[in-house]
Amino acid sequence: MTTQTKEKIINGVNTTQLRENINAVKTDAGLADFKFKALNKWNNGAHNQFTIDEFYGLKNTLRHKQAFVHDCSEPQELLGEDNGTNPVEYVLGGLSGCMTTTLAYYSALAGKNIEKISSEYEGDIDLQGFLGVRDDVNKGYNEIRVKFKVKGDVTEEEIKAIVKNSPVYDTLVRPIKIKIEVEKE
Amino acid sequence: MTTQTKEKIINGVNTTQLRENINAVKTDAGLADFKFKALNKWNNGAHNQFTIDEFYGLKNTLRHKQAFVHDCSEPQELLGEDNGTNPVEYVLGGLSGCMTTTLAYYSALAGKNIEKISSEYEGDIDLQGFLGVRDDVNKGYNEIRVKFKVKGDVTEEEIKAIVKNSPVYDTLVRPIKIKIEVEKE
Numbered sequence: 274m275t276t277q278t279k280e281k282i283i284n285g286v287n288t289t290q291l292r293e294n295i296n297a298v299k300t301d302a303g304l305a306d307f308k309f310k311a312l313n314k315w316n317n318g319a320h321n322q323f324t325i326d327e328f329y330g331l332k333n334t335l336r337h338k339q340a341f342v343h344d345c346s347e348p349q350e351l352l353g354e355d356n357g358t359n360p361v362e363y364v365l366g367g368l369s370g371c372m373t374t375t376l377a378y379y380s381a382l383a384g385k386n387i388e389k390i391s392s393e394y395e396g397d398i399d400l401q402g403f404l405g406v407r408d409d410v411n412k413g414y415n416e417i418r419v420k421f422k423v424k425g426d427v428t429e430e431e432i433k434a435i436v437k438n439s440p441v442y443d444t445l446v447r448p449i450k451i452k453i454e455v456e457k458e
Numbered sequence: 459m460t461t462q463t464k465e466k467i468i469n470g471v472n473t474t475q476l477r478e479n480i481n482a483v484k485t486d487a488g489l490a491d492f493k494f495k496a497l498n499k500w501n502n503g504a505h506n507q508f509t510i511d512e513f514y515g516l517k518n519t520l521r522h523k524q525a526f527v528h529d530c531s532e533p534q535e536l537l538g539e540d541n542g543t544n545p546v547e548y549v550l551g552g553l554s555g556c557m558t559t560t561l562a563y564y565s566a567l568a569g570k571n572i573e574k575i576s577s578e579y580e581g582d583i584d585l586q587g588f589l590g591v592r593d594d595v596n597k598g599y600n601e602i603r604v605k606f607k608v609k610g611d612v613t614e615e616e617i618k619a620i621v622k623n624s625p626v627y628d629t630l631v632r633p634i635k636i637k638i639e640v641e642k643e
Contacts, residue, residue: 310579393495394497401483404480413634
C-alpha cells in the first residue's frame with residue numbers, strides 16, 4: 274500500500290515538494306551545493322554565443338533537458354551588428370527572472386496566491402569608464418532601479434522584503450570574488 | 459569632394475570608429491551616459507520572460523533592430539519545468555559575453571589580432587541560503603571561476619589584465635545599489 278500525499282500547488286510551485294527539499298537540505302547540507310556553468314565562444318567583434326547545458330547539484334552532474342544557446346552582441350551605437358542582447362542587458366534579465374521567481378516561490382511557501390507579476394529594470398553605465406576616458410568612473414553599473422507591479426495576496430512591504438532574497442539580487446549587492454585562468458593556444 | 463578615411467578593422471572591431479567615439483566622449487561626457495533596460499512578465503511558477511528592446515545612449519532613446527525575448531525557468535531539481543536558462547545562469551552568460559567582447563575590443567585598440575576566444579564559467583551557490591535553512595549562508599554566488607583559451611597576439615598576462623575592464627566583471631566584483639519600487643494592482 275502506498276500513502277498518497279496530496280501535493281499542494283500554489284503560484285505554479287509545488288510547495289509540498291519545496292518543503293521536502295528544505296527538510297532534505299536540513300539533514301544533509303551537501304544536497305544544497307550547486308554549481309552553475311556557461312561556455313562561451315567568440316564569433317567576431319562584439320558577437321559571441323554562450324551555451325547553458327550542464328550544472329551540478331544534489332551531489333551529481335546534471336543537465337538541462339536541452340542546451341540553451343544565446344547570442345551576445347552590441348547595437349551599432351556600440352560598434353556591433355546587433356545580433357542579440359548585450360552582456361549588461363543579460364545581467365538585468367537574470368535579475369528580473371530571479372526576483373520574479375523568488376516572489377512566486379516565497380509567496381507560495383507562505384500560502385499566498387499571486388495572479389500577476391510584471392517588472393521593469395533600468396541600470397546606468399557611464400561609458401567613460403569602459404572607454405578609458407576617466408579612471409575614476411566605474412566600468413559597470415552605477416545603480417539599478419526596479420519597479421514591480423503585482424496582483425495578489427501580498428502587500429507592497431512583503432514584496433519589497435521577499436524579492437531581496439533573490440540569488441541574483443544578492444550576487445549584485447555584494448562584491449563577488451572572480452578567479453581568472455588563461456591558457457594560450 | 460569627400461575625404462575618404464580608410465577604416466581600420468581589427469578583430470571585427472572598427473577601431474577608427476572606436477577612436478572617434480572615445481574622442482567624442484572626451485569632449486562631451488554626456489554622450490557616455492547609457493541606460494540599459496529589461497522588462498519581465500511572469501508566466502507561472504519558475505517560468506517568466508524578459509524582453510530587451512529600448513535603451514538610452516548618445517542623449518537619445520534608442521532601440522535594438524528587433525526586440526529580444528528570453529525565457530527564464532528552473533530545472534526540475536529546482537521545481538521548474540526547464541523551459542529555459544535559469545536566472546543565475548544568465549548572469550554567468552552575461553559575464554562571458556562581456557569579458558569576451560572586452561578582450562576583442564581592447565586588443566583591437568592595441569592593434570593586436572585575435573583568432574579564437576573560448577571560455578568557461580562556473581559559480582557556486584549554496585542553496586541553504588535561498589531556502590532559508592541558514593542565515594549565515596549567502597543566497598547568491600560565493601565565487602565565480604573563469605577559464606579563457608585564446609589564440610592570438612596577446613600574452614596570458616595581457617589577457618588577464620584586459621578582461622577585468624569588462625563592465626559585467628566590474629558590476630559583479632563591486633557592490634551595486636539596487637532601488638526597488640512596488641505597485642499593487
